[in-house]
Amino acid sequence: MDNSNGTAFLELKNVNKTFNLSYGEVTALEHVSLTINKRELVALVGPSGSGKTTLLNIIGSLDRPSKGEVILEGTRIDTLSEEELVHFRREKFSFIFQDAKPLRMLNVLENTLLPFNFFKPKNRNGNIRNEGIEIIKSLGLGHRLYHMPSQLSGGEIQRVAIARALITHPAMILADEPTANLDRDNRLFVIETFRKLSKEKDIAIVLSTHDLEIANRADRIVHLKDGVFLKDEAIACPPCKV
Amino acid sequence: MKILKLSILELMRRPKKNMLIASSIVIAVALLTSLSIVSNSANLAIMEIIAKTGHTLTVRPAASSSGANAGGKGQEYKLTTSEVVLGSYIPEAAVPEIMKNYDEAIKAGWEKKGGLVSNPGVPGVVLEPATWAPRLFEKAEVNGQEVIVTGIELRKEYFVRFWWNLTSGQWPADTDIKDVNTNISTQYKLDSHGNVVIDKTSYGVDSSGRIIAEEEKKKDKVAPVKPILKGWDDAYLGGAYAKARGLKLGDRLAINKTEFTVRGILEETNSADDYMVFIPLSTAQSLFRKEGLISLVSVRAMCPNCPVGDAMVELNKNVTGITAVSQLDVAGVQFDFFNMLYKFLLAVVVSTIAVGIFSIFNIVTGSLYARIREIGMLKAIGASRSQLFRIFIYEHFILGLAAGIIGYLLGLGMAYILNTLLDIGAVIRISTDFLPRALILGVVCSLVAIIYPAYKLSKLKITETFRTQWES
Numbered sequence: 001m002d003n004s005n006g007t008a009f010l011e012l013k014n015v016n017k018t019f020n021l022s023y024g025e026v027t028a029l030e031h032v033s034l035t036i037n038k039r040e041l042v043a044l045v046g047p048s049g050s051g052k053t054t055l056l057n058i059i060g061s062l063d064r065p066s067k068g069e070v071i072l073e074g075t076r077i078d079t080l081s082e083e084e085l086v087h088f089r090r091e092k093f094s095f096i097f098q099d100a101k102p103l104r105m106l107n108v109l110e111n112t113l114l115p116f117n118f119f120k121p122k123n124r125n126g127n128i129r130n131e132g133i134e135i136i137k138s139l140g141l142g143h144r145l146y147h148m149p150s151q152l153s154g155g156e157i158q159r160v161a162i163a164r165a166l167i168t169h170p171a172m173i174l175a176d177e178p179t180a181n182l183d184r185d186n187r188l189f190v191i192e193t194f195r196k197l198s199k200e201k202d203i204a205i206v207l208s209t210h211d212l213e214i215a216n217r218a219d220r221i222v223h224l225k226d227g228v229f230l231k232d233e234a235i236a237c238p239p240c241k242v
Numbered sequence: 243m244k245i246l247k248l249s250i251l252e253l254m255r256r257p258k259k260n261m262l263i264a265s266s267i268v269i270a271v272a273l274l275t276s277l278s279i280v281s282n283s284a285n286l287a288i289m290e291i292i293a294k295t296g297h298t299l300t301v302r303p304a305a306s307s308s309g310a311n312a313g314g315k316g317q318e319y320k321l322t323t324s325e326v327v328l329g330s331y332i333p334e335a336a337v338p339e340i341m342k343n344y345d346e347a348i349k350a351g352w353e354k355k356g357g358l359v360s361n362p363g364v365p366g367v368v369l370e371p372a373t374w375a376p377r378l379f380e381k382a383e384v385n386g387q388e389v390i391v392t393g394i395e396l397r398k399e400y401f402v403r404f405w406w407n408l409t410s411g412q413w414p415a416d417t418d419i420k421d422v423n424t425n426i427s428t429q430y431k432l433d434s435h436g437n438v439v440i441d442k443t444s445y446g447v448d449s450s451g452r453i454i455a456e457e458e459k460k461k462d463k464v465a466p467v468k469p470i471l472k473g474w475d476d477a478y479l480g481g482a483y484a485k486a487r488g489l490k491l492g493d494r495l496a497i498n499k500t501e502f503t504v505r506g507i508l509e510e511t512n513s514a515d516d517y518m519v520f521i522p523l524s525t526a527q528s529l530f531r532k533e534g535l536i537s538l539v540s541v542r543a544m545c546p547n548c549p550v551g552d553a554m555v556e557l558n559k560n561v562t563g564i565t566a567v568s569q570l571d572v573a574g575v576q577f578d579f580f581n582m583l584y585k586f587l588l589a590v591v592v593s594t595i596a597v598g599i600f601s602i603f604n605i606v607t608g609s610l611y612a613r614i615r616e617i618g619m620l621k622a623i624g625a626s627r628s629q630l631f632r633i634f635i636y637e638h639f640i641l642g643l644a645a646g647i648i649g650y651l652l653g654l655g656m657a658y659i660l661n662t663l664l665d666i667g668a669v670i671r672i673s674t675d676f677l678p679r680a681l682i683l684g685v686v687c688s689l690v691a692i693i694y695p696a697y698k699l700s701k702l703k704i705t706e707t708f709r710t711q712w713e714s
Binding site for chain 2: 057062063082083086089090094095097099101103104105106114115116117118119164168
């Protein structure tokens with residue numbers, strides 16, 4: 001199941017995840033093994049309840065597997081303490097959500113720089129604010145720098161979320177249904193931006209989606225059903241397949 | 243600092259909800275502040291009264307209706323010795339009998355205490371004698387308007403009411419505390435057994451000023467009593483009365499068609515005195531045809547530990563037709579009453595605060611849980627549990643502080659209303675001493691309500707907050 005075509009960044013080994021609910025135990029993931037490489041754009045595809053979100057949570061160290069191992073650049077991260085994971089996540093991961101929800105009282109630039117309210121950027125030369133402005137401009141929001149979220153469209157809000165994800169220079173971006181509420185133009189803009197970022201900035205990006213048009217623009221498609229790994233499909237020429 | 247900025251922005255984002263939360267705290271702080279100010283003002287006033295008149299006894303006719311308002315409705319402070327007795331009188335001839343009983347009661351009181359408390363075991367020690375100041379109250383027409391005219395013996399009156407000051411004019415030249423003391427020579431001494439004895443041979447001036455003076459004349463020991471006010475037509479005015487009527491020094495007054503001259507205006511004392519016109523006792527007696535009669539006598543015991551309470555009990559028991567009231571007892575009863583009232587109201591306020599905190603807790607909990615998605619997002623982008631907790635704490639610290647300030651200001655206003663509603667009649671003393679307490683109360687109320695939900699939310703696992711978000 002290892003379809004790696006680059007440097008191995010993250011590895012899941014025989015991961016199981018079960019939830020103890022009031023009506024009994026529910027298995028969300030069963031014997032999932034997966035390798036994600038740097039510069040790779042991976043799409044998790046499957047029907048609702050197939051375990052996409054659970055898998056994203058485990059990859060992003062937001063949740064721990066019931067069984068199995070999660071190894072990031074040679075370090076097993078599923079056994080780290082919550083305190084260690086906070087620092088680990090700040091350095092390695094960025095998250096983009098379906099309902100991006102920037103803070104309503106901050107403007108576009110302030111929302112982009114929001115993570116640095118909680119930790120200092122490491123190994124940075126130059127002005128963080130200027131970098132934020134550059135990122136926003138590269139996402140086509142140069143004219144919206146000081147606009148408030150209430151003044152933005154859904155597509156623009158999602159771009160703000162991408163800018164916020166990029167400002168921390170993550171090694172991996174995890175996006176759960178990032179295009180779900182967007183029109184086609186904006187969906188394509190988001191996926192093309194992801195493709196570009198993964199290649200230009202050496203970022204591994206994992207996104208979940210129901211949309212095959214979006215999934216077919218990824219480097220790989222991982223198919224899930226009922227928590228079970230069905231198929232790991234490499235796309236030879238992602239843009240050509242569309 | 244950045245987290246503080248986020249907290250401030252968050253507060254500004256939800257002004258209505260935050261105002262709702264703050265309003266409960268504002269009410270609680272305002273209630274407690276107003277209660278504290280009123281209670282403190284009342285207690286201070288009582289303490290002042292106790293300090294001033296603690297060892298003062300008032301003897302008045304038994305059937306008198308005391309406490310009549312002398313004209314300043316709503317402004318008269320009730321805990322004073324300035325009782326007004328109208329229509330009931332004590333014959334001056336009865337005063338020696340009252341004094342005799344008083345002296346015996348004081349002596350018995352000292353004996354009960356085992357000797358002179360102020361100077362124990364020092365034979366021959368001389369105590370200051372009591373001063374007896376008679377008053378005659380009558381309603382009269384002054385410049386065509388009705389007012390209480392009070393006949394007094396000024397030197398004695400001034401000695402009993404030593405807090406009196408003139409804002410203009412001057413006392414008669416012979417009005418001096420030392421002169422008064424030397425003219426009154428009742429002495430208390432210890433006998434060889436250490437008991438108090440009264441030396442009758444040096445018995446001096448009494449309140450009537452006549453009987454004893456005549457005896458003294460016969461004995462040729464004490465000079466005749468000087469006229470108490472030099473001019474029979476001298477008048478001294480209460481400060482509030484003079485202000486209200488626009489009267490000043492040297493003005494002429496017509497009391498029942500008799501002309502008087504204003505010789506002095508008294509500083510206001512928040513008592514019935516502020517609304518009275520004072521004229522010489524003998525003048526008042528002849529003007530109102532009450533020769534030989536007085537309305538009451540104020541007695542100032544001249545020692546801090548004098549058993550005035552004992553004297554009061556004995557006088558009430560042994561002398562018919564009079565009622566003796568110890569101001570210390572009156573003030574003490576009022577003091578106890580205010581303390582009881584304060585405790586009762588404090589219980590009401592504490593209950594209000596408890597209910598307030600509970601309602602704040604509910605609003606805050608709802609408000610915080612509405613932000614659960616935002617909390618998940620903040621955690622995901624790198625906010626630690628303690629940083630999230632700090633955001634909530636800062637928000638509610640600022641909210642509590644603002645509510646404390648507003649509550650304090652509101653409480654100042656409410657103090658005046660409470661003072662009027664409860665008919666306490668104290669002079670409200672605004673003090674910033676209560677500001678720190680108001681701020682602390684505001685912050686504590688706000689934080690108590692937030693701590694538990696903030697702790698629970700900041701402790702939530704990131705996936706628990708995300709589940710709500712990602713499954714929406």
